[in-house]
Amino acid sequence: MNDEEKLKELFEDKGPSNFDKVIKKAKLFSIIRGVITSILVFTVVGFVGLIFNATTLNELGNEKKIELENYYRIAHPNSYIGSDQMDDGLLTGELDYVTYRFLGNKPIVDGNNKESYTYLPLINGLYGDISGLLYEASGDSEQSKRYSKVGKNVMQFYHPSVKYTKYRDDLSMINKIEEDKVMEMSLSFDKSYSISQVKSMIPQNITLNWYWVDTYTKSKVTELGSHIEKIGNEEEIPVNKREKHISPNIILYEDEVYGIKSIDEAGKNKETPEKDFIDTISSGKTNKGKNQQLYETLFSKLSKDKVKITKDNIKILGVVVTGDKDSLKLLKNKSFIKASSLGAVGDKY
Secondary structure (H helix, E strand, O other): OOHHHHHHHHHOOOOOOHHHHHHHHHHHHHHHHHHHHHHHHHHHHHHHHHHHHHHHHHHHHHHHHHHHHHHHHHOOOOOEEEEEEEEEOOOEEEEEEEEEEEEOOEEEEEEEEEEEEEOOOOOOOOOOOOOOEOOOOOOOOOOOOOEEOOOOEOOEEOOOOOOOOOOOEHHHHHHHOOOOEEEEEEEEEEEEEOHHHHHHHOOOOOEEEEEEEOOOOHHHHHHHOOEEEEEOOOOOOOHHHOEEEEEOOOOEEHHHOOEEEOEOOOOOEOOOOHHHHHHHHHHHOOOOOOOHHHHHHHHHHHOOOOOOOOHHHOOEEEEEEEEEHHHHHHHOOOOOEEEEEEEEEEEOO
């Protein structure tokens, strides 16, 4: 082969070379490897993310449950947390729990409640009415009744240092209740008493479920009392033309008071009922959480020496009792009772 033929063969197109084939195979292999790597990375990251989501929400759910259990130890008269279930989704979870209360030694369902939790604060919680009321009451603010979402009367409490124009007296209507019923009732006292005094004041055949503790400062008691509110600019309106509005006394409802449960979650009497109350407040003020400020405020009011709360620091303003019609009749005309408010009513058997 002469030089001309060799040169022609060199530049002649004979299809793809082996080198081109190698390049194409390398590119295809690189793409496949990238896809497999992406799938593996996505799988690993997704798996780690799911573990993180489940672990974090589980911790938050347990913290929410402990937070609620502690709060129920000092609040929600005669109400306890029963069965619960945590439902964790993506980013958020929900604690669904049942509450119950005791009428004598009989537990009755108080309602179903939900609490949401998340590790992303920008994600909102539950929507809608969270007041726990069946509807918003209207009318006379001093006597209007409130009903829970299960139709239970929400009990009222009257502070002994406030003079109310009207006092609820549901003990007077107890004869209208059937013989086969048991019920709970809040009693507001004429003054504060010690725990031992209260125990001796309540008849033996009546179950003493809860003590209303005096957690009020002087300024807070003043807020509960009626006062005149001036309406209008005092500098521009003559004195005889200024409007005045008398703000009525504030009646407290059972979701606005704090106190001591005298029976445990199984309905048995506690030997030292004030212990859980004191321990919960004392530990709660040092634990960061939703109610830390509340615990700090309660501790400051109750611990006279600012070091610890003792039984002697605790003064009782009222109680919640339960029993049947005949036993609760024994409370009629007791001089230490300023007001009585009917709560839940259930069948005795």
